[in-house]
Structures are given as structure tokens and as C-alpha cells.
Amino acid sequence: MTSPPIPHSAFRNPHSNAPQSPIRVLLVDDSPIALVIIKRILAASPDIQVVGTAANGREALEMIPRLQPGVICTDLHMPLLDGLEFTKAVMAQYPRPILALSVSLQKEQTHNIFKLLEAGAIDVMAKPRGGLEASAGLDAQELISKIKILSGVIVIRRRRNGSSAECGLQNAELKPEPLAGELPIPQSAIRNPQLRTRILGIGASTGGPQALQAILSQLPASLPVPVLCVQHISEGFMQGLVDWLAEQCPMRIRTAETGVVPEPGTVYFPRDNTHLKIGGDGKLICSAEPACNGHRPSISVAFASLAQHYGSASACVLLTGMGRDGVDGMHAVRRAGGVTIAQDEDSSIVFGMPRQAIEEGAARHVLPLDKIASALVRLTNADFGMQIAE
16 A cells, blocks of 8 residues: 655644644554664654563563553564463453554465454554565555554553453544434435445555454445455555454455456455456456555545446445545536445544545444444345335
8 A cells, every 4th residue: 555644733733733742652563674664764753752662561561561552563473471462461451542553465374363452453564675674665655644643542441351342442532423323325225226225435544454444344244245455454464454353244255357347345456556346347457557646546436437337336335544545436426316425423533534525524423333234235125124214
């Protein structure tokens, strides 16, 4: 994934004239070389201050009360207390945003690192490549941008047993008034089954893997339509995301192939660094066309193709994430008569893309994360006897 650098003012109270304190970062890694590389990268940003380093999770856990970091970057494999157990402990004792870093892009490694997201970490990326020269590369820009995004997230305490009763993540921005609390299904779709939703699109960025897991795990294997999902994620992690979700979801989770006709009950993700869209013949296209607004894959590219091919029979959901990717595609779906849904602020880790969709009028409906799956089932099964509203 490629994306332009993001100014720090986009995250830390941009309406305040007071000078902002640097983001305090704690680095946790048993590799001294990795620590040197990451510290050198972050030193290039005046908005970030590395306040401490630790060689394992146990050491880092003891440092948190004294250093009070705003963001933690942790490796997965470490002695004494590994990244997974460290993340669980942080979320139970000192909840704050965690970025998981992986040294390897092998299948087993990327699969395991998604366990850190289950435990409470917010995002993942590969450790910057290129040795001590890495500070000038795209990996360095991505790392700095991710830390800035995470610094604006408020994390709520999570119990060690994984209970969700006291678990959640919020963004501290103000929330606009929701457009609708319930998702109406037009009477025309009931009278004419051909007008019902025939395909779903879902797009997400920061916090998206957790949101996608929450939605897709609640969709039945018998869902009578295909689903196209676009997730902004560091290059090398897309297949790991697919494999992780496939273990937990009743629907089939697949990596898309060009020329395949999308099948009901199947969720399709793009390959690394490619756009995913529907062609004029109704078949999937994985495209290496230029990035759209800094993103490849682009949510807007996928949504716009649904609008063009399916028209009013398309529906799309825009989930948590920074920026406005997906908004233009959502406009296209709404103009075509399709259904557009934005995740609400309270359940969004980063209320950036959904906010833009709401403020620009692209989102017709605003729903909390735990209501989206049932709304999608209602859209695709409009004869199940639920209430209908125009």
C-alpha cells in the first residue's frame, strides 16, 4: 500500500493554537539492530520522541508507568514475554495504542501477528527494510504516519480473559448526528426481487481488520450475494489477513483472481498492491493501475465499479480509517440508487473516512459496528418478515 505522508496536525487537536507535545513512543524488540533502525527513522520526525527501548515485553511492562508512552511499537517474537502476551498485559493494565511490527512476511509470521490485533493492538506493519539506510524509504514514511494516526486513538481497558464488556477503542473527535438509526429497505425491492441488493462492498483502513472480523464472522455462509472487501494494510500482510479471517468466518474468504465470476457466500480481497473491481462483464479484475488518491488497493475504485455494474442493486459500507478513500466511490453507489452505510464514531477506531462520507452526504445511513452485519443480512434477505421503511 502506498499513501502520502500525513501531517501531524491532522491527528492532534488541529483547532488548538497551543504547541503540541511530541508523541512519546516506546520501542520493544529483542533485536538491537532493529531498535537502532527504528529510532533513526523516528528521529527524523519532530513530532515523535522515542522515550525508551526494551528488549522484551517484561522489561517494557515495567517501564510503562514511568515513561507514560503514547504509542507502543512491539515485535512479536521476544524472550521472557513475547509480543502477544505483552499486548494482552498492556491492554489489561495500561491500555494505549499498540503497533505490531513483524520481521518476516512468511505466511506463518503474518498469520500469528494478527493474533496481536485480537489481543488489542491496533495496526500491523513489517519492520522497515534496507538496514541503516531505511530512514529514507517508503517504509519509514509509513511507520511515521502509522504512529501519528495511532496517537489520536483512545484505548479502553481490556480484561485479561478477553471479555468485551470493558473493551473498546474510540477516537476523541466530535460526532455528527447520525443519518439513520435503522436501515430502511425500499418497498420497491420487496415488490421486485430483481432490485434487491446483489453485491456488497466493504472498505476499511486503520482498525479495519478488527472491524471486518466483527462483521464477517456474523454473516452466514448462505449469504446469497458476494462481498468485495478492500483493506488498507502494509504490503505483505494481505494474505495473512485473508487466512486469519478464513479461520473465524462462516463465509468463504478468498484472494481475488482476475476473470473469476464472484460467487454468493464468498468474500473477495485484493492481492497486495492491486485494485479490486468488477469489470463490465461482471467478472473480477485485479488491476495494477496507478494508485487512487495515494492508495492501491483503493476503496473508491472498488465501490465505483459496483455502482457502474450493479447500479441500485449494490450496497457498500465504509469502516474505520484515516482520510477519505472510499468517499468518492460511495457517492457513485448512492447516485446509482444503491445503499450506503458508514460506521458510527463511537465504534470507529479512527473516525476519518466515515466522517467524510457522512459530512459529504455520501453515506445514507450511519450504524454502529455491531449492527452492520444484521443490516447487510436484511438487505440481501428482504423477505424475512422484518420491518420495512422507505
